[in-house]
Amino acid sequence: MVAWAALPLAVLATGCGGGTASDALGDASDTRHTGPDKGAARSGDLRVEEAWIPEPAMPEMSVAYLTIANDSTEDDALVDASTSASPDTDLCSTVTTDSGASQMRVVEEIPVPAGGSTQLKSGGFHLMVNDIPDPVGVGDTVTLTLSFVSGTEVEVEAPVLERTAGNTEERDAGGDHSGHH
Numbered sequence: 356m357v358a359w360a361a362l363p364l365a366v367l368a369t370g371c372g373g374g375t376a377s378d379a380l381g382d383a384s385d386t387r388h389t390g391p392d393k394g395a396a397r398s399g400d401l402r403v404e405e406a407w408i409p410e411p412a413m414p415e416m417s418v419a420y421l422t423i424a425n426d427s428t429e430d431d432a433l434v435d436a437s438t439s440a441s442p443d444t445d446l447c448s449t450v451t452t453d454s455g456a457s458q459m460r461v462v463e464e465i466p467v468p469a470g471g472s473t474q475l476k477s478g479g480f481h482l483m484v485n486d487i488p489d490p491v492g493v494g495d496t497v498t499l500t501l502s503f504v505s506g507t508e509v510e511v512e513a514p515v516l517e518r519t520a521g522n523t524e525e526r527d528a529g530g531d532h533s534g535h536h
């Protein structure tokens with residue numbers, strides 16, 4: 356994870372400069388586990404950490420990765436997501452078929468168990484940002500708004516980062532976006 360050091364501090368400054376991030380954070384002490392390059396926020400019993408967007412391979416479409424932790428004693432689920440980059444964002448899952456092929460499909464919800472956490476990452480659950488009108492690139496920050504079954508809403512700033520070794524967890528499926536349409 357040495358990639359942090361190579362990132363310009365301007366990414367962080369931009370992400371926090373608008374006031375939105377600090378509003379959403381509420382308790383600043385909750386940012387301590389997250390590197391300076393990825394977004395974090397909390398609302399109620401839900402914590403979002405490590406929010407980021409890999410530099411899109413195609414200008415009109417991207418994915419977003421993050422981790423959601425549920426500190427309550429009730430199961431919760433992500434049921435809707437919107438972004439500042441596009442009016443069309445889906446909850447999506449990559450599944451491996453019996454024949455070993457990777458396929459993506461839109462899902463109705465992404466469960467976050469009580470006292471547990473769910474990672475949105477390459478090869479699993481993720482957010483699918485479709486039909487991006489103005490392409491985003493490294494250095495940009497996208498605001499993600501996440502809505503949960505419990506009624507909790509979390510807004511988090513997700514920086515667009517290069518696909519470096521430290522950022523591409525389990526990125527093995529070469530055709531990550533194929534088959535989505």
Ligand SMILES: [Cu+2]
Pocket residue numbers: 447448459460481482483535
């Ligand atoms: Cu997808």
